[in-house]
Structure formats: C-alpha cells, structure tokens
Amino acid sequence: xxxxxxxxxxxxxxxxxxxxxxxxxxxxxxxxxxxxxxxxxxxxxxxxxxxxxxxxxxxxxxxxxxxxxxxxxxxxxxxxxxxxxxxxxxxxxxxxxxxxxxxxxxxxxxxxxxxxxxxxxxxxxxxxxxxxxxxxxxxxxxxxxxxxxxxxxxxxxxxxxxxxxxxxxxxxxxxxxxxxxxxxxxxxxxxxxxxxxxxxxxxxxxxxxxxxxxxxxxxxxxxxxxxxxxxxxxxxxxxxxxxxxxxxxxxxxxxxxxxxxxxxxxxxxxxxxxxxxxxxxxxxxxxxxxxxxxxxxxxxxxxxxxxxxxxxxxxxxxxxxxxxxxxxxxxxxxxxxxxxxxxxxxxxxxxxxxxxxxxxxxxxxxxxxxxxxxxxxxxxxxxxxxxxxxxxxxxxxxxxxxxxxxxxxxxxx
Amino acid sequence: xxxxxxxxxxxxxxxxxxxxxxxxxxxxxxxxxxxxxxxxxxxxxxxxxxxxxxxxxxxxxxxxxxxxxxxxxxxxxxxxxxxxxxxxxxxxxxxxxxxxxxxxxxxxxxxxxxxxxxxxxxxxxxxxxxxxxxxxxxxxxxxxxxxxxxxxxxxxxxxxxxxxxxxxxxxxxxxxxxxxxxxxxxxxxxxxxxxxxxxxxxxxxxxxxxxxxxxxxxxxxxxx
Numbered sequence: 001x002x003x004x005x006x007x008x009x010x011x012x013x014x015x016x017x018x019x020x021x022x023x024x025x026x027x028x029x030x031x032x033x034x035x036x037x038x039x040x041x042x043x044x045x046x047x048x049x050x051x052x053x054x055x056x057x058x059x060x061x062x063x064x065x066x067x068x069x070x071x072x073x074x075x076x077x078x079x080x081x082x083x084x085x086x087x088x089x090x091x092x093x094x095x096x097x098x099x100x101x102x103x104x105x106x107x108x109x110x111x112x113x114x115x116x117x118x119x120x121x122x123x124x125x126x127x128x129x130x131x132x133x134x135x136x137x138x139x140x141x142x143x144x145x146x147x148x149x150x151x152x153x154x155x156x157x158x159x160x161x162x163x164x165x166x167x168x169x170x171x172x173x174x175x176x177x178x179x180x181x182x183x184x185x186x187x188x189x190x191x192x193x194x195x196x197x198x199x200x201x202x203x204x205x206x207x208x209x210x211x212x213x214x215x216x217x218x219x220x221x222x223x224x225x226x227x228x229x230x231x232x233x234x235x236x237x238x239x240x241x242x243x244x245x246x247x248x249x250x251x252x253x254x255x256x257x258x259x260x261x262x263x264x265x266x267x268x269x270x271x272x273x274x275x276x277x278x279x280x281x282x283x284x285x286x287x288x289x290x291x292x293x294x295x296x297x298x299x300x301x302x303x304x305x306x307x308x309x310x311x312x313x314x315x316x317x318x319x320x321x322x323x324x325x326x327x328x329x330x331x332x333x334x335x336x337x338x339x340x341x342x343x344x345x346x347x348x349x350x351x352x353x354x355x356x357x358x359x360x361x362x363x364x365x366x367x368x369x370x371x372x373x374x375x376x377x378x379x380x381x382x383x384x385x386x387x388x389x390x391x392x393x394x395x396x397x398x399x400x401x402x403x404x405x406x407x408x409x410x411x412x413x
Numbered sequence: 414x415x416x417x418x419x420x421x422x423x424x425x426x427x428x429x430x431x432x433x434x435x436x437x438x439x440x441x442x443x444x445x446x447x448x449x450x451x452x453x454x455x456x457x458x459x460x461x462x463x464x465x466x467x468x469x470x471x472x473x474x475x476x477x478x479x480x481x482x483x484x485x486x487x488x489x490x491x492x493x494x495x496x497x498x499x500x501x502x503x504x505x506x507x508x509x510x511x512x513x514x515x516x517x518x519x520x521x522x523x524x525x526x527x528x529x530x531x532x533x534x535x536x537x538x539x540x541x542x543x544x545x546x547x548x549x550x551x552x553x554x555x556x557x558x559x560x561x562x563x564x565x566x567x568x569x570x571x572x573x574x575x576x577x578x579x580x581x582x583x584x585x586x587x588x589x590x591x592x593x594x595x596x597x598x599x600x601x602x603x604x605x606x607x608x609x610x611x612x613x614x615x616x617x618x619x620x621x622x623x624x625x626x627x628x629x630x631x632x633x634x635x636x637x
Contacts, residue, residue, distance in 0.1 A: 052635065054634050072634060
C-alpha cells in the first residue's frame with residue numbers, strides 16, 4: 001500500500017514522535033508498504049529508513065501535501081502528532097484520501113464537543129496512544145481505537161555489566177545512587193516535585209506544599225546520602241517555564257544535580273540518552289498528566305526501576321507491579337474545567353526511591369522488561385493495518401457509489 | 414572532453430590527466446588559465462565560456478565535465494559513464510565525495526523549486542546512495558557526462574551566465590527532450606572541496622525562477 005506519513009523526525013535527538021514515526025515506518029517498510037514520510041525537524045541527515053524522508057514545516061506542508069497527493073497518489077495519509085497539529089492539518093481531511101490520525105490524549109476531562117474532539121471525529125480512523133485516552137473517547141461517543149505504541153527492544157535493552165560501568169564512568173557517577181528523569185520544560189511535567197523528592201531522599205526537610213503544608217522529611221533510615229539527580233530537559237522558554245537552577249537552590253541540591261538543558265531543536269542522541277538510562281539506578285517521572293510517557297517505557301526496557309505518578313499513560317505501563325506508582329496528593333482542574341492535573345506526592349516518591357536504593361526492585365524490573373518486550377512495532381503495525389483495511393475499503397466503496405450516481409452514469413442507465 | 418575548473422594549476426591538470434585512462438587521451442582540458450599541458454588542448458576564458466568553447470571543438474562523441482577539485486576514483490568510472498550514455502541516457506552523473514562522505518549524488522528539488530545536492534553528508538556506502546537511478550532531473554557539473562551532439566544542440570543558455578545551476582538547466586532541457594538523466598553510484602569522484610563555488614547571495618531566487626520556467630518539478634519525495 002502507498003502511504004504518506006506526516007510526523008516529526010529528528011536525527012539529532014530523541015523525541016516521542018520521532019520514536020513512533022521511526023518504529024512504525026520501519027515496520028511498514030518491512031511489510032512491503034511504500035511510504036513517504038513528511039517530517040518536521042528533519043535536517044536532511046542520513047537515516048536508516050527505506051522510506052523517502054522529506055523535510056517539512058507548517059509553511060511548506062500544504063503545498064507539499066497537495067503535490068505528493070497528486071503525484072504519488074497515496075492510498076492513505078497517516079498523521080502522527082498531537083491534537084494541536086492534527087487540528088492545524090485538517091486540510092488533509094476530506095481530500096478523497098483516507099486520513100488516519102495517531103495522537104495522545106494527555107488528560108481527562110474530555111470536553112466534547114471541542115476543537116480537538118471535532119478534529120478526532122472527522123478522522124477516517126482515530127488511533128489513540130493510550131488505553132485511558134481511548135476509553136475517554138469511546139465514552140464520549142467518538143470512534144477510536146487504542147494504538148499500542150511499540151519500542152525497539154534491541155536498542156532499548158538492559159546494559160551488560162561492562163556497558164553499565166562504562167556509562168557510569170562516562171558520566172562520572174562513581175558510586176552514587178542516580179535518579180534520572182527525562183521531561184520537557186512544560187507545566188505538565190511538574191519538575192519541582194522531582195527536585196522535592198530527590199531532596200527528601202538526600203535527607204532534606206521542607207514545608208510541602210510550599211507555604212501551606214506541614215514540614216515533611218524521610219525517616220533517617222530511609223535517607224540515601226549519596227543520591228545524585230540527572231534531569232534531561234529543555235531550556236526554559238523565554239516567558240514562562242521552570243527555572244531549574246532556582247529549583248536546585250531552593251531544594252539545596254546544587255551539588256548533587258546534573259541538568260542537561262537543550263534548545264528547541266537540540267537534544268541527546270538516542271545512544272547518549274540510552275547511556276544515561278544505563279547509568280541510572282532509578283527513573284522518576286512525576287508528571288501531572290501524560291499522553292503516553294515514552295521515557296517510562298524506555299527506562300523499563302533498559303531495566304531501570306521506575307517511579308511515576310499514578311495517572312494516565314504512566315499508570316498503564318507501571319500497573320501490575322511493573323514499577324512504583326505514586327498517588328496524587330491532590331487533583332485540580334483548570335479554571336475552565338478542561339483538564340485535570342494530578343500532583344504527585346514527593347514524599348511518597350522519595351519513599352519508593354528509598355525502597356529501590358535499600359532493597360532493589362528485581363521483581364518489578366523483570367515484569368517491566370517482559371512488558372516492554374511485548375510492545376513490538378509489529379503489534380502496532382497490525383492495528384494500523386486493520387484500520388487501513390477498513391478505511392481504504394470504505395473510501396473505495398464511497399468512490400464507487402459516487403461514480404454510480406454521476407450524471408454520466410445516470411444518463412447511461 | 415574533460416572540463417577542468419579555472420583555478421586548476423599545471424600540477425593539478427597533470428594529476429587529473431594521470432587519473433584518466435591512457436586510451437582515452439584524446440581530450441581537451443579547459444582550465445581558463447591557458448596553461449599548455451601535455452596531451453591537453455587548453456582553452457582560455459572564464460568557466461562557462463571555456464566550457465562552451467571547449468565543448469564546441471573536437472569530435473569525440475561524448476563530453477565529460479569534471480570540476481577542478483575532483484579526481485576520478487578509478488579509471489573504470491569513465492567506462493561506466495560512457496556505457497550508460499551508450500545505453501540511451503542523455504546525461505550521466507555519479508557520487509561526488511569528500512572521503513567517505515557524499516557531497517552530491519545528483520540533485521533533488523524542493524517544493525520551492527530549488528535544487529539541492531541529494532544525500533549531502535551521507536555515507537557513500539548507504540544503501541540509498543548506492544542505488545542507481547534513471548529518473549533524476551539533474552546532476553552537477555562536478556561530474557557530468559553527456560553526448561556531444563546533445564551538448565551542441567542544447568549548450569548553455571546565456572541568461573545563466575554567472576548564475577548557479579547552469580548544469581541543472583542543461584539537464585532539465587535534455588529531460589524535456591525525452592532523455593533520461595541517470596545516476597550511477599559506480600561513478601565516484603573525490604573532491605577536495607577547494608574549488609567549490611559558493612552560491613551567489615541574492616541570486617538563487619532568480620535562478621530558481623528560471624529553473625521553474627525550464628520545467629523543474631518537485632521531486633524530493635520521489636528521489637530521496
């Protein structure tokens with residue numbers, strides 16, 4: 001089948017959409033589909049895909065889409081992006097080529113009707129990255145199907161003893177207990193809670209929630225004195241965002257933190273990112289909401305015990321004793337009642353990290369590994385192919401029905 | 414006929430000749446500086462004038478353009494190019510490389526109509542780079558082989574004097590005439606990059622406009 005895929009592809013840094021586009025297109029190539037991938041952020045560099053990979057941006061996209069649709073004549077368009085992008089690319093819908101969308105739903109509530117749900121409703125097939133998001137859509141009466149995101153378990157794998165030692169030497173970590181986080185500098189990521197949890201683990205004590213709560217601290221037997229925190233994140237945007245250095249000072253972590261801040265189109269290569277997972281003793285993600293939480297899955301596949309908020313996409317991967325879920329201290333809904341935010345308890349997170357440091361997490365790690373290995377791109381491609389079969393057949397039948405009722409056909413009959 | 418760039422000195426011309434198979438010694442070299450080199454017919458003038466004048470003379474059935482900073486990876490390169498021309502291609506190009514890294518593997522055309530080197534920066538061993546194609550729209554003068562008869566018929570258009578992509582214009586017009594522009598990775602030339610011509614600032618829009626008029630089509634999705 002001829003497919004036009006629209007997504008993101010950065011060959012210089014890891015990113016969620018790049019990971020999904022790469023894994024899926026590679027599998028589609030393997031199955032004999034012919035694909036053209038129109039990709040944001042692609043810089044023209046070498047890539048291993050058989051598909052043609054073409055750089056794009058919002059300004060060029062409409063013209064490129066029109067030209068490729070006419071010349072390549074794809075049988076379906078597959079767009080892998082967040083709903084803001086799907087909304088912007090609605091001009092690709094209703095062109096006679098079936099439109100299949102893959103997207104995350106980051107949080108409940110699901111307000112319907114809204115721009116986002118109308119965009120989903122007009123897709124020929126709507127594939128949601130999480131089970132909870134799919135459930136929300138179905139409850140709202142929208143047609144949707146769960147798309148099981150895969151992971152390349154050959155690349156994202158536990159290190160050998162030598163590889164782990166080399167990774168820890170490369171990052172100069174000696175015998176520290178390393179907590180690692182991957183997260184954008186985005187409101188949802190709740191970065192202060194991460195610093196708070198690590199500070200508690202190191203023996204810190206402070207009022208929590210700030211200004212309102214009581215003094216919190218871990219019992220001394222749970223403290224991990226040699227804890228070290230590594231955060232791979234984005235540079236603070238100009239107007240709003242977390243100030244990582246102010247947070248380090250506030251939680252007295254300046255001498256036990258490594259913050260890797262990247263510009264908008266910068267980041268670690270997948271190999272460097274993997275070396276951090278390999279070097280880590282625990283992975284921490286206390287987001288208030290997540291569309292899927294791909295770093296959680298990467299950590300699980302690398303054999304790192306994970307501590308994460310009991311919410312949305314994170315909980316799907318960590319439930320079943322595959323990691324440590326941290327309850328929300330409280331849940332708030334934004335002033336317009338559009339989305340919930342779950343504020344994870346730093347104290348509960350610190351306790352989970354302490355348990356990992358003192359007792360290990362062999363059972364959780366093994367279950368996490370089994371789970372990650374079950375999430376193959378072949379499974380994801382099966383779901384996509386089923387959606388393709390249905391939508392392409394429907395489009396063909398609709399075209400035939402239209403032809404039957406054309407003026408020429410009517411006159412002839 | 415081999416064209417060598419204007420900046421080439423005598424030693425480089427000698428070196429270029431040495432890289433060519435001796436049985437193909439009936440060639441001209443247009444250096445633009447007028448050096449007389451053994452086995453070479455040397456023509457005066459700037460780059461484009463030299464190419465035109467050089468190409469207009471002689472009787473060999475094929476013309477091969479080779480930039481001054483480029484060296485054939487092996488003598489067999491010319492055999493491949495000439496065989497491809499003999500098999501019906503109008504123009505033939507190959508990999509222009511800097512060590513193991515591709516500088517150009519023919520041109521691809523963006524949606525704005527601007528040509529850019531295919532696979533620049535990629536490894537010469539990449540599977541895509543190593544795939545021959547018969548459907549490119551253009552290949553660069555860095556290495557370009559064509560029929561003398563075609564060159565005499567099409568030549569270079571005067572409006573391209575001093576503008577980039579005169580090679581693209583030539584290829585596009587050959588293609589419009591129904592001829593194939595072939596890319597064969599077995600043709601590999603090594604460039605030192607010393608004589609690369611920077612794109613004249615502010616002129617690419619004019620050049621692109623001319624190329625669109627000449628029939629350039631958006632093709633990167635097809636040829637990458």
